[in-house]
Amino acid sequence: MEQPGPAGIAAVVAAMQERLETLTLAEESRRDFLATYQRTTGAVSRAVDRGVFEDPAWVEAWDVAFANLYLSAFDAERAGGDGVPRPWRLAFDAPAGLPPLRHVLLGVNAHINYDLPQALLAVISVEQFADEALLDRRRRDHEQIDGVLSDRVAAEDAELATRSARTLLDRALRPLNQQASKRFLRESRRKVWHNTVELHKARVASPDDYRIRLAELELLSAARIADLLAPGQVLLRLAVAGFGVVLPPPA
Structure with a gap:
């Protein structure tokens, strides 16, 4: 399968649809994250069209670079698993019988905590990092994604509800879980920017x-996967303990 190229976000959505349509029975548990990601990507595309971002062309280039990291991991796993980053390998190898929410969170962990800093570096050059005004615009557009994601939380929760039965407690906690999702998405995005800066310093060094x-x-x-697989109300736990990861100072 070819990766989406310069055609932009529309090509990303089409590439995801192609993979959704070719999922095997053994791969069915991957549908939860893939379908969620496709819908979210469509929401980003609509936000670009509405003029939500300061630099829509940059956001589109970032979105393509970001999606390609996931699609590359997805295809590498299908091809035998060589070169699949550990967070993705663990997500792909998770028990198929996990609730759909857990599969989504495993994908979100790999894609936001691990892939996103790399995607940002792919579209922010060393020279651009030295331009403070430009870097501030990039950071603001990065943060603006929070609004797009927050607007999707209720709809995605409803989509997941159709994929599995929910207990009375799950239904009672639904408003809290939605607020928890918004909170940990904001928290993780701040940490992503920190990690992007740390990776940038490293790429400049050598x-x-x-x-x-x-x-x-x-x-x-x-x-982070151990926390995502632990029993209990995972979204509420993440809202308190945090979802993102932080690169410490270099040794």
């Missing part, structure tokens, strides 16, 4: 420094 720091981020993101 390719080896960058590889070391990226490997640290990969391990931190993979370690």
Whole structure:
């Protein structure tokens, strides 16, 4: 399957649809994150068209770079698993019988905590990082995504409700869970920007420094999976304990 290219977000949505339509029975649990991500990508596209962002062309380029990291991991796993980053490998290998919400969160962890800083670096060059005014615009557009995601929380919760039975407690906690989702998405996005800056410093230093720091981020993101699989009300727990990961100062 070809990766989406310069055609932009529309090509990303089409690439996701192609993968949705070719999921095998053994891959069915991957539908939860993939379908959620496709709908969210469509929401970003509509926000671009509405003029929500300061630099819509940059946001579109970022969205394509971001999606390609997921699609590459998805396709590599289908091809045998070589080169799949650990957070994605653990997400793909999770038990198929997990509730749909857990599969979505496993994908969100790999994609936001691990992929997103890399996607931002792909569309913010070393020279652009030195331009404070430009970097501020990039950061504001990055933060503006929070509004797009928050607007999707209720709709995505309803979509997941159609994929699995919910207990009386689940239904009673639904408003709290939606607020918790919005909170941890904002929290993780702030940490993503911190990690992007840390990775940028490493790429300026040397390719080896960058590889070391990226490997640290990969391990931190993979370690989050234990929290996502622990029993209990996962969204409420994440709202309190946090969802994002933070790269420490370099050794």
